[in-house]
Amino acid sequence: MKVYHIGTISCETDQSGRELKAIGGISGYIKDLIDYSLKNNIKIGLIGKIFNYEELAGIDYIRVQDKVTGTNKFLIALLFKSLITKIPKDVVIHAHRPDHLAAFYFFTRRKSVVTLHGQQALTVNIRKSGVIRFIYRALENYSFKKVLAFIAVDSVTKSFYSNLYPEYKHKILKISTGVNTELFKPLDKLLCRKELGYKSSDKIVVYVGRVELPKRLDIIIKAIEKLVSMDPTYKLAIVGDGVSMNGIKKLVEEFGLNENIYFMGIRKRIELPKIFCAADISVLISDNEGSPLSVKESLACGVPVVANDVGDISEIVKSQHNGFIVNPNDLDEIVQKLAFAVSNSSAMKSACLESVKDFSIETVNHKVLQLYNTVFNEG
Incomplete structure (x- = not known):
């Protein structure tokens, strides 16, 4: 089994150890999942953009963008990339927004997981125009129909989407984010x-x-x-x-x-x-x-x-x-x-x-890897 993440993460290079360091909440979440998956002999790909890093040892990197752009341009780039990219059959796609999954899945259909990092639909309704809200909701609807499992990172998000899509609430399970306790620990x-x-x-x-x-x-x-x-x-x-x-x-x-x-x-x-x-x-x-x-x-x-x-x-x-x-x-x-x-x-x-x-990385990400296996073996 191989797992391809869809997302954009910002990284920095430690020139001595060539270690990949992610910055930010979702970036950190993806990076920790990548690290844990590689340790457990799961092959990893990333579809999107990794900023400030060139060599990705052990990762199949499919570049979507060369620079930072807004969400709309990223979605269009994902759609076109799915037309020309050959993804192996034995792959689980893991997206970190429903609309990202929908844009890529339209032409490249694979067994998929989406992590819901908060109530994205609510944020879009508050902050975006009517046209953008309509497009996002259409993509989100499509995603909920096609995706096999959703990870809600908190109970509020799980409840929100279960009420919004009651016919698909059986697909949503809660797995919180984890913390790297080897890195984050008390210091003097x-x-x-x-x-x-x-x-x-x-x-x-x-x-x-x-x-x-x-x-x-x-x-x-x-x-x-x-x-x-x-x-x-x-x-x-x-x-x-x-x-x-x-x-x-x-x-x-x-x-x-x-x-x-x-x-x-x-x-x-x-x-x-x-x-x-x-x-x-x-x-x-x-x-x-x-x-x-x-x-x-x-x-x-x-x-x-x-x-x-x-x-x-x-x-x-x-x-x-x-x-x-x-x-x-x-x-x-x-x-x-x-x-x-x-x-x-x-x-x-x-x-x-x-x-x-x-909430250690090992405890939380073990649950995610179990979900990958369930999704991969489904159907």
Whole structure:
């Protein structure tokens, strides 16, 4: 059996070890699945685009694009690529959006799996025009008819799509994202701070993710502004980039927080444990999530999480145990819980580590490989 993933991932090259390092939630998910599959002697292909990497040892790489484009152009490129690409018969296709699968499947029909990383249909309805919504829904409908199995990364996503497509709800099963506990683990906080240039006395909150409107960094910055007004040692480290970066930097300047906000840009995945471990807490306030890796990665480093109740976060983060679940519309509550979590970060460390034991890469990806075998042997 061979598994071909459909997707676009961003990677960086470690020149010494030639190791492939993915950046971002879905990129990390695909990369971890690829690594685990290769370790278990499953041949792997990737249909899409891998940025910043040329040599893919052991991977059949089918390039779809040469540069970053919008979703619509990627779908068109996928459709044309399926016309000219010969895919072996003994292959399971694993896509990470329903519309991606539909575009490729139309001319290349193979047994398929799709991971639902959150409620994509809802996001499209909110953010896209009527024509785009119509096209997406048509592709999604086609995908649900043809795909043999869907992986919902959280209970909310499973419930959403089960209600949207009740005739296909038997195809949807929940398998959460996993965390690489060999990479993400506790490190010496003071040493990490020294290497990153932080002061030992700083109260550090870290955000790791895309800088986009749905991530509600504006709320986080407003909360930090209130905390800094009470205690100037509060700092916020923002790790990531995105289309809203200019607006966020403008907001930081308006609040006079230039000395309290660290813009760290996109970092290699191997650098993230040090960044998490240097912090007192991590934060995620978002309009929509599936099973965010950054939450599990923070907890695996022993760092509590303050977040709102989206995706599977409330299944993992328990208030006053390993962090806090907050109301994104209550700024005072967010400020209060951030301050409490910072003050009690060390006391929550053991609970953080305990909470991710069932979400290791080995546990989660073993379930995905079992699903591949089921799909491959079906029919």
